[in-house]
Amino acid sequence: MGNCISATIVACMGCAWKQCSCRRKVKKSVVLLVVGLDNAGKSAVVNYLFNKSFLTKEKVVPTIGFRTVTFNFKSCSIKLYDIGGGPQIRALWPKYYGDVHGVIYVVDANDHDRLSESANIFQELACHELIKQKPILFLGNKQDLHHAIDEFDIIQYMNISSVVNFAKCYTRVEICSCYPDKHKYFNLNKNIDKGFGWLIEVIKTNYDDIEKELHAKRSKKNPCDSFKINSWTAQSLAHSFIYSDTDSETYLKPIIPDDTEYKRRKRRKRRTLNNIFCISNNRTGPLPDSTIDINVPTTKTMRELIKSIKIEDLINNTEIDADAILSYRRPRRWSKKRPSTAPPGIELFEVHPVVKPHIITSSQ
Amino acid sequence: MFHYIWSLINWYLRPFIKWVLRQTTHMCELQRICYGKPSGAPRTYAVEYSLRLSRNADIISLISYLDDIANQCAITIRSERGILEEAIRTVLITKKINPAAHPDFSKIFGKCVELIWGYRQLCVECEELRQIQYDSGNPVHEDLLLRLWDLLMPYDPLDARITKQWQGIGFQGDDPKTDFRGMGLLGLENLVYFAQEYPSAATHVLTHSMHPRYGYAFAIVGINLTSMALRLLKDGSAKTHIYNSSKTLPSLRAFHQFYCYLFYEFDGFWLESKPNNIMEFSSIQKKFEINIRMALANPSTVFRINLSVDNI
Numbered sequence: 238m239g240n241c242i243s244a245t246i247v248a249c250m251g252c253a254w255k256q257c258s259c260r261r262k263v264k265k266s267v268v269l270l271v272v273g274l275d276n277a278g279k280s281a282v283v284n285y286l287f288n289k290s291f292l293t294k295e296k297v298v299p300t301i302g303f304r305t306v307t308f309n310f311k312s313c314s315i316k317l318y319d320i321g322g323g324p325q326i327r328a329l330w331p332k333y334y335g336d337v338h339g340v341i342y343v344v345d346a347n348d349h350d351r352l353s354e355s356a357n358i359f360q361e362l363a364c365h366e367l368i369k370q371k372p373i374l375f376l377g378n379k380q381d382l383h384h385a386i387d388e389f390d391i392i393q394y395m396n397i398s399s400v401v402n403f404a405k406c407y408t409r410v411e412i413c414s415c416y417p418d419k420h421k422y423f424n425l426n427k428n429i430d431k432g433f434g435w436l437i438e439v440i441k442t443n444y445d446d447i448e449k450e451l452h453a454k455r456s457k458k459n460p461c462d463s464f465k466i467n468s469w470t471a472q473s474l475a476h477s478f479i480y481s482d483t484d485s486e487t488y489l490k491p492i493i494p495d496d497t498e499y500k501r502r503k504r505r506k507r508r509t510l511n512n513i514f515c516i517s518n519n520r521t522g523p524l525p526d527s528t529i530d531i532n533v534p535t536t537k538t539m540r541e542l543i544k545s546i547k548i549e550d551l552i553n554n555t556e557i558d559a560d561a562i563l564s565y566r567r568p569r570r571w572s573k574k575r576p577s578t579a580p581p582g583i584e585l586f587e588v589h590p591v592v593k594p595h596i597i598t599s600s601q
Numbered sequence: 602m603f604h605y606i607w608s609l610i611n612w613y614l615r616p617f618i619k620w621v622l623r624q625t626t627h628m629c630e631l632q633r634i635c636y637g638k639p640s641g642a643p644r645t646y647a648v649e650y651s652l653r654l655s656r657n658a659d660i661i662s663l664i665s666y667l668d669d670i671a672n673q674c675a676i677t678i679r680s681e682r683g684i685l686e687e688a689i690r691t692v693l694i695t696k697k698i699n700p701a702a703h704p705d706f707s708k709i710f711g712k713c714v715e716l717i718w719g720y721r722q723l724c725v726e727c728e729e730l731r732q733i734q735y736d737s738g739n740p741v742h743e744d745l746l747l748r749l750w751d752l753l754m755p756y757d758p759l760d761a762r763i764t765k766q767w768q769g770i771g772f773q774g775d776d777p778k779t780d781f782r783g784m785g786l787l788g789l790e791n792l793v794y795f796a797q798e799y800p801s802a803a804t805h806v807l808t809h810s811m812h813p814r815y816g817y818a819f820a821i822v823g824i825n826l827t828s829m830a831l832r833l834l835k836d837g838s839a840k841t842h843i844y845n846s847s848k849t850l851p852s853l854r855a856f857h858q859f860y861c862y863l864f865y866e867f868d869g870f871w872l873e874s875k876p877n878n879i880m881e882f883s884s885i886q887k888k889f890e891i892n893i894r895m896a897l898a899n900p901s902t903v904f905r906i907n908l909s910v911d912n913i
Contacts (some may be wrong), residue, residue, distance in 0.1 A: 325879060
């Protein structure tokens, strides 16, 4: 009798232990890569994500090589590779592409001269075989500075939507600043958290697929061969438009890169959405399949596609009118009046020279 | 817990032990330290420890007064004498030491005070210099930057202020100003000092940094090392070196020399560890820092650049 009881107790405890260990296994390890040009603010973003510290306290020096930061976030253990952005180090980035689940790309939105350089590097990154179809969080950093451009300009000047649509990367563009918030209504630090939360969410929902792909690529000597239909985005996108907007719960929202159509659509949208709620952030995602024919994106077809894209076109598109930028000042955010994804510079922006704080409602 | 009990015992037992020793040796603790400990870091450490633990009201007010002066960077060569005399007088009176009977004491003790608060002032000075951002509109900063180029590349004049050439000495972009970032002017001054005072060592290191296989970016490694040197200075690990090496009031020069030693040694360490690529920098730097900290834990450590290698 005693033996019996003890045996059942042991069995129960065993079960409980198993459950515990199972639960422990649920903790997913997510590896993220933080890249961008030098002086974009990568280390500052990483520091902010890691211990919520702002630049004033931290002494950031140019990162040489890379730095690994590990922390827990929403039942995931996150490992961030903070890689230096210097020209010598950029050549070594691809070594890490095979290990990561997602990418955080940081750009200095205040440095207009280097936007086209950054655009080229972003294009190279997004179209890389090992990065393609992984989620990318795109941060337009340094919004605290005077001449920083906002997300719409970034998307336009850096030609993000076409690159992203081509590479089929889930991408979310956020603007942020790593300095503490002096003006509460800007609330830019929160954007990093928001974007990061989104990135983790996307990775979590597609975790198994990404892992499978990573393993496949690791095991095969030639990573290009595994580029087949079994990729998770290709499947999930086949029967849906891209997603977007985790805030407003409107998940299926196509992004139309053609400018005129884009504007028309957004204007229509503004009329309907304006009074209900406003989305301050912009996301872009891959196009529906009808626009780009990638039924079977084998290595060959991909190579042809890459060849068919003229780099000059992309560069020319990213050319910026310097005078226009210098004369342009970022309009104050009137969150209620701002449409969700309006193109920049049209009459949708109302520039108010005198800011009356009591009118402004916080953007979030 | 253990720590708590130990500090409690210390708190009650220390005065008793001191009293016994005072009765037997007829000397106060500071005197015993000044006569008993070897000069340099061990003596200065002990004096600092003793002063900080003192419960005498006069000594406490003296320490806070000296701290204030050091925080305002008010110890200069001119004002130093007056400040030291006041400190020595206060101690002689409170500890009832007869200066005629102990002529050496005031000299030795003054030296220790000078080193302790000079170090404190050095930390403040470095921190202030660090917080000055590199400003390309400031002609002084620009001059300093151009001098760095002239010192490192005397036979290769700059084409323009903003040029790819800067990458040759290891800056990241075409314009070095963004690379100073968190280290501000301190990083630049360190580099200029290194190139100016140890030209042979600097060119030696620079040529190493251009090694096809084990090369690294000279300038930004230098800025990273500034950050490391400042870290060592601020957490007090560098005290050993500064106390041992300074003959007079520690100045910014002492910090620069400490930095030069670190840079020169790091170069050797880097080549010795034969890294595969630049990605191993942070791990190697960590190892290097541990080595330096271990060396500094030995109270007799003093760093000197060994220039003999240069002649090869």
